[in-house]
Amino acid sequence: MAASNGGALPVVDLAPFFAGDGAHDNSARARAIEAVRQAGQATGFFRAVNHGVPRELMARALELSAAFFALPDEEKAKVRPAEASSNAPLPVGYARQPAHSADKNEYLLLFNPKLLLNKYPAEPAGLRGALEECFAKLTDLGLLMQDILNECMGLPPGFLAEYNSDRGFDFLTALRYFPATTDENNGSSAHEDANCITFVLQDDVGGLEVRGVDGRWVPAEPVEGSIVVNVGDVLQVLSNKKFKSATHRVVRRPEAHRHSIVFFLNLHGDKWVEPLPEFAGDVGEPPRYRGFRYNEYMQLRMRNKTHPPSRPEDVVHITYYEI
Ligand SMILES: O=C(O)CCC(=O)C(=O)O
Numbered sequence: 001m002a003a004s005n006g007g008a009l010p011v012v013d014l015a016p017f018f019a020g021d022g023a024h025d026n027s028a029r030a031r032a033i034e035a036v037r038q039a040g041q042a043t044g045f046f047r048a049v050n051h052g053v054p055r056e057l058m059a060r061a062l063e064l065s066a067a068f069f070a071l072p073d074e075e076k077a078k079v080r081p082a083e084a085s086s087n088a089p090l091p092v093g094y095a096r097q098p099a100h101s102a103d104k105n106e107y108l109l110l111f112n113p114k115l116l117l118n119k120y121p122a123e124p125a126g127l128r129g130a131l132e133e134c135f136a137k138l139t140d141l142g143l144l145m146q147d148i149l150n151e152c153m154g155l156p157p158g159f160l161a162e163y164n165s166d167r168g169f170d171f172l173t174a175l176r177y178f179p180a181t182t183d184e185n186n187g188s189s190a191h192e193d194a195n196c197i198t199f200v201l202q203d204d205v206g207g208l209e210v211r212g213v214d215g216r217w218v219p220a221e222p223v224e225g226s227i228v229v230n231v232g233d234v235l236q237v238l239s240n241k242k243f244k245s246a247t248h249r250v251v252r253r254p255e256a257h258r259h260s261i262v263f264f265l266n267l268h269g270d271k272w273v274e275p276l277p278e279f280a281g282d283v284g285e286p287p288r289y290r291g292f293r294y295n296e297y298m299q300l301r302m303r304n305k306t307h308p309p310s311r312p313e314d315v316v317h318i319t320y321y322e323i
């Protein structure tokens with residue numbers, strides 16, 4: 001059996017971006033930026049190490065999240081989203097994919113804790129704190145990665161930071177995937193993420209896969225302490241498809257629940273998204289997408305989940321805006 005060494009994904013060492021050893025090592029910095037550029041243009045997927053999120057926090061959050069999902073359904077139902085309309089861009093709290101969905105998982109969704117929109121489980125003690133700490137650390141990592149991608153894309157310094165300066169739409173999900181059955185193992189169907197940049201923390205079960213440049217599925221195996229990073233649709237559109245929104249899926253494994261914590265560095269719903277002139281008119285390339293207001297796309301994507309179309313071709317992807 002092949003070793004699960006995670007060797008298939010490019011590894012990006014972010015140590016030179018943090019204070020301490022190597023912080024002023026410009027060649028290490030340049031290597032990391034080049035590795036992100038190559039991965040971003042090839043598959044949109046890579047693995048980050050020395051990313052500034054403490055290992056202990058990652059392990060603790062995954063363990064507490066597993067303890068929450070192991071609670072009886074009645075307990076979990078206490079944090080179901082309120083029926084009445086909420087100010088949150090997506091329903092917060094606990095949800096299980098609808099029975100008719102091909103995706104077999106359940107999750108807890110939260111927005112930036114500072115917005116006071118979230119619903120937290122009372123149990124297990126410590127889960128709320130761990131998820132809030134993860135949220136803060138992953139936001140910091142998201143902003144760093146956004147600056148790195150800004151440089152990879154050759155944009156003016158601080159361009160993406162200014163374009164995406166509102167942190168009101170970022171969200172985090174803690175997920176549990178059910179064990180595969182004898183006839184079915186879909187955990188999360190092949191998709192691209194709608195947002196800007198996604199980070200995945202996972203337990204040791206495995207099952208996350210990314211579509212390689214040759215179209216084959218490559219496992220993003222768990223490697224303790226590392227974080228899987230992927231580029232989302234917003235950056236694919238801004239870069240006029242020079243940077244790839246990673247196609248990925250989760251395949252369930254038999255005999256084990258899988259847990260992950262996924263952070264989505266997002267974009268405010270009011271923002272307009274279209275190919276930047278640097279990747280279109282300025283370089284004589286036709287725009288590959290028409291412009292759209294981001295919230296329109298997010299709501300269409302949410303509808304895919306709540307009202308899955310019977311014909312797969314009716315599921316909305318970023319191709320919906322393709323010219
Ligand atoms: O759970 C994972 O590893 C990935 C989940 C995912 O792709 C998503 O929520 O968009």
Ligand SMILES: [Fe+2]
Pocket residue numbers: 191192193248
């Ligand atoms: Fe995803």
